[in-house]
Amino acid sequence: MSFADPDHWHAPATYWFWQRVPTDQEIREQLDSLAAAGFRSFQIQARLSFPRREYLGEAYLAAYRRTAEEAAERGLLMGIYDEYNWLSGHAGGRTVEGRDELRERHMFFSSARAGSGGAPVECAVDSITAQDVEYLLQPGKEWVFDGGSPRWEDWEIVAALAHPIGAITDETYIVDVTDEARLVRTGPDGCVVSVPAEAVSRAGLDAEVTVFTAARCASSRMINYLLPQAAERFLEVGYEPLARVLGGHLGTTVRYVFFDQPHGCFYHWRQLHEDLRAPERRAETGHVTASLMYAPSIVPEDRRVLLSLSRRVGPDTEAWRCAFFERYADAGIDAFFGTLSAWCRAHGVALSGHEVLGYVSSWDPTSTIITDDPRTNFGTDYFALDRWRDMTAVDARNDHPQLAAKFGDSLARAHGRSGCLVEQYFASTTAGSHFAEGAWELTLGRLRAATVRHHLLGARQLLMHAFWLTDAPSLPDGEGQVFTDPRLDFPPGVNHEPWFTHHRSFAEESGRLSEFLDAAEPLPGIALLYPLRTSWAGGPGHPYGKHFAFWAEYLARAGRDFRIVDEQQIRSGLAPGTSALILPGAEVIEDMATMDAVEDFVRAGGTLLASGPLPRLLQHRDGGDKLTQRVQALVTGVRGAHWPQVPPTAEADSRLTAVPGPRAATADAVPGVWTTRRTLAGETRLALFNDTAERQLVTVRPTTLPAAITWWDPATGRTSEPRPLTEALTLALHPAELSCVSITAGPGAQDVPETRVLDTGWTLSLAGRELTGVDVRRGWERQGFPDIAGEGIYTTRFTLGPEELEHWPVWELVLPGVGSSARAEVNGQQVGDWGWGPFNCPLPAGVLTGGMNTLTITVASTAANRYAPDRGEPSGLLSAPLVRPRLAQSYA
Structure with missing residues (x-):
């Protein structure tokens, strides 16, 4: 570890957006600027403003080679961003050129009811739209589709299933009539399938048929990710040209490959929406709400399983859906990511990158940005996909707190690695603007706060989106257009921000914080x-x-x-x-x-x-x-x-307070202060960040005293000499202050006795009754006394060892939750009397005994339970009381 001088894997990395092929002079000057700003590694990304036909062309590859040579001279590392714009797999459209069978293929479904007179039942799929591409406006449509819109060919019937109209209570009522279904009309916008009425009637008099069809999007430049041949062709036309031109730089200067959001488009169609709006369907949940990538390998032997994707099919619904998506996820993950991984291993580079993540910009894994059903993209099986990566990466959108880094770090540790790359980008949230207009108003302070939170939640490296070659349009008529005008292509370009002159300080702090944390292990907890x-x-x-x-x-x-x-x-x-x-x-x-x-x-x-x-x-x-x-x-x-x-x-606080944690120094929770702990050979490392606009006090509690504390300054890279610590330490954190400390046992250290969490063994005397086995984490009105207002007397007993009192004579009582006033006695002696919180106090010398002790807490409620029960707050003890060694506190 080099805390003072962070290495290439901890200091920030950046995308380097190329809107055109740079000159040799631009390459030298921009690499100098990039390095001077504190970036230690980068990835070249050709954006939508880059002429697509020039991607991977002779001039592009020559500039790429020149960049690797100049990066090597400056001690910079490179990663290969493996795509034109994004959506890894199409190689700027080269993957499917001359190989139509590799273009994305999707499965749709629709339902129809039998009519009168024995006429065949016809199921149609039409008015197909690319949900996610619609958001990319005309430049995006022309990038994804030849001609700017989807055109469909090679329609086929996957399954035709007759079943009762409305609720299906048993899967035996589903009849497979695929062999009798016929395509009667196909076209670039859809198809019609006909099923004989008598075949449908085998499911009963009141029956309908659901047909699953598949087609290839003949105009799409996106690939079929379920076919390993598509991934192999992508390597041939996308990776191999770069490998050839990089030569000996591959595996030395160029250390990894990075994929970005590979996915087939997410399509909607008219019949999908009509079906979901049907009265009998409105109460159902869990059905698929977009097209699915298709290859014959995803079709189960029992084709009836497919019906569970569009409606409930009785008690086996959930099992059938799980079976399908397990098969679906395995097929796509192995075919695409497994193939890329094999190439990377053969060429001595690591594989990194991220798929479409349901939790981008959120804490919720169902909160989607690109599609309203993330299952359609590799089945949301993030853990299975990560097994093919050598370095975990995730996406983060905007600068508010979110899940990305914690999820990424958890994935990495599940596979024996630590930390993750966090790609940080910004999207506009201004009303009336397009999300790609980004955030030119981003301040370096906001970027820093987001980055610090990412590190505390598990990020090893920030991957910035992005450093720009130019802010001038390269395409005709590109000016003023979202995506093709660089100024409207997910800004900011950090090197075009006036605050970029301060960027190096930010980059060095980020790298040092990462080094400080990554050298130690998170506690499991x-x-x-x-x-x-x-x-x-x-x-x-x-x-x-x-x-x-x-x-x-x-x-x-x-x-x-x-x-x-x-x-x-x-x-x-x-x-x-x-x-x-x-x-x-x-x-x-x-x-x-x-x-x-x-x-x-x-x-x-x-x-x-x-x-x-x-x-x-x-x-x-x-x-x-x-x-x-x-x-x-x-x-x-x-x-x-x-x-x-x-x-x-x-x-939640009350329950988790009673859970014994790992033996390591702790920091008391303070709202708005982000804290993380790591351990290393008897050392506890704590990083604390005040993410509020006010000064905050945070008490750090060692597990042994005396202890030794060392300050690590991520702003300067300096560490203090260890200083003795004989009591708890209260840090005064100013707004936006980041503090990193490590605590080890000092000479003659003794373990601080463990806190007694008094969550069991309570009795409650209330309204003339005495109850045993009382839960002190809930008010008494939720334990059979909803209308009692007054005083309740809680009693329990706890033990302390004589040696604990000998070594630690001063203890304290803490009542984390009280509704609403209280007084407390220990062994018959009053120790506290509170009309309001905080409800804690030191216990006088001699009140505790080595052995059994009795604690009595009398809680007075408000009068609401009696006079206004609909407005009352919980009454009594609301959290488990604590008896713990009192550590004196000092301010620093």
């Missing part, structure tokens, strides 16, 4: 499940999205150590030290082996929290009541909790 099979079964409309978003954002903002995991990690055993597992709306799981692993985790002392729908369905066989009963037993047990809705933050 909490595992948050990415519920893939629920995504497959329920689609983006399933509530798992909002539950996942709540937990991810809550944990990140609270500075709690967590990773996102998949079912495979649960089944193979979560990382040692994982103390809690969270299931966010995980309604469908793979099979009972997952449930077995969850039970093993809880039996070993782990905590299980869940919100939203609980697991009730299995992909591979019916779980039924047995699965439901097992889940209920876990979440209602002493180590479990379940919230049907998104939990209140205070209740």
Whole structure:
């Protein structure tokens, strides 16, 4: 690690936008500028303003070679951005030139009912539009499609399935009539399929037919990602010319390849919308809402499974959807990314890049930017795709807090790597503007804040979007046009910002923060499940999205150590030290082996929290009541909790406060202060960032005292000499201040006794009754006393070892949640009396005993339960009280 001088993999990288072929002088001057700004690596990206026919041409390749030579002289590294503009795979249209069979192919579906008189039933697909390309305006349409619009050829029938109109209660009512279906009309805008009425009637008198058809988009420059031959052709026409011209620079100066959002277009058609608007369909969820990439390999042996994509098919709906999307994801991921990975390994370079991510710009994996159904793009199986990468990369849009870096780091660690690249771009949010008009108003301060958050959440390197060759249009009539005018192509071009003269300081701080964190390991803490099979079964409309978003954002903002995991990690055993597992709306799981692993985790002392729908369905066989009963037993047990809705933050706090965390120095949570912890050979590293406009105080608590603390200054690269620390440390963080410290045990250090979280064993005396087994994380009105206003007396007992009192004579009582006033006694002696918060106090010397101690807390509610119950706040104890060693606090 080089904290003072960050290396190429931690200092920021950038896209270098080429709007035309640069001159030799421009190459030298811009590489000098790029390096002087603190970038240590870059990727050349030909933008839409670059004449497409010149991409990978003689002049382009010569300039590319010259760039690699100049980069090598300056000690810069390069990555190959593998596409013209973006949507990796088409090589500027070269992949499909002369190879029409490789053009993107899609599957559509439509339904029709049998008419009177025995006439054949006809199902049509027409008025097909490219949902995502529509957003790219005319320049984008002409880039993606020859002639600017999709034209369809080679129509075929994939399946024709007769079934009852409306609800299907049993899959046996579905009849495969594919062999009797006929294409009766085809054209560039759609097709019509005819099915004999008597074939449809085999599904009953009140029946209809759903037909699945597929076609090749003859005008599209995008490829069929399900065909390994398409990826192989992409390598031949896109990668190999660069490999030849780079020569010995490949694997030395040029160290990796980067793919960007490979996907077939996401198409809509008239019958899709009509079907979704049908009265009998409005209550259904989980059906596919865009076309699917198509190759024969995705069609299941039982073609009836396809019907589950367009409607419910009875109790097997979720299992059928999971089976299809598992097959679909495997086919696309292996065919495209597996083929690219093999080429990279053979040529001594790493593979990186990112697919279309449902969670860009959000905490919610169902919050999409490009398509309204992300399952159509490699099945949302982010963990499976990442196994082909050597360096994980993700996309981040704009500068607000979001999930990207945490998800990327979790993917990397699931495959034995650390950190991720975060491609940072900006889109306009101004009313009336196009998103590609970007953010010329971006300040360096806003960019820095976003970058610091990315690092604290797991980013190893920022990949900036972008450094520009020029801001002048290169194409005729390009001026003033979104995309073809560089000024309207996702600005800012950072080197055209007046604040670029300050960029080096930002870049060095980013690299140093990354070096500081990446040298150590994140604490395992909490595992948050990415519920893939629920995504497959329920689609983006399933509530798992909002539950996942709540937990991810809550944990990140609270500075709690967590990773996102998949079912495979649960089944193979979560990382040692994982103390809690969270299931966010995980309604469908793979099979009972997952449930077995969850039970093993809880039996070993782990905590299980869940919100939203609980697991009730299995992909591979019916779980039924047995699965439901097992889940209920876990979440209602002493180590479990379940919230049907998104939990209140205070209740999540209360539950997680009781979860024992890894033994490492901690920082108290302060709203607006982002915190992360890493450990390295007995050392705890903490990075804290004040993301507010006010001065904030954050108390850092060592696990041993005396301790030694070292300050690491990411602004200068200097580290302080270790200084003794004999008490807790309160840092005063000014607005936008970033503080990095490491804490180790000092000479003669002793472990600070662990905090007692008093969450069990309580009794409550209230309204003349005495209750046992009271939950101190919920008010008494939710435990059978909704109309009681007055005083409730809570009592519990806890033990302290004599040696703990001997070494640590001063302790404190903390009541994190009280509604609304309280007084407390320990062993019969009053220690606190509060009309309002904060509810904490030091415990006087001699009040505690080595052995059993009794704590009594009398809580006075408001009068609302009696006089205005609809306006009342929770009453009584609302969070588990804490008894912990009191560490003196100082200000720094």
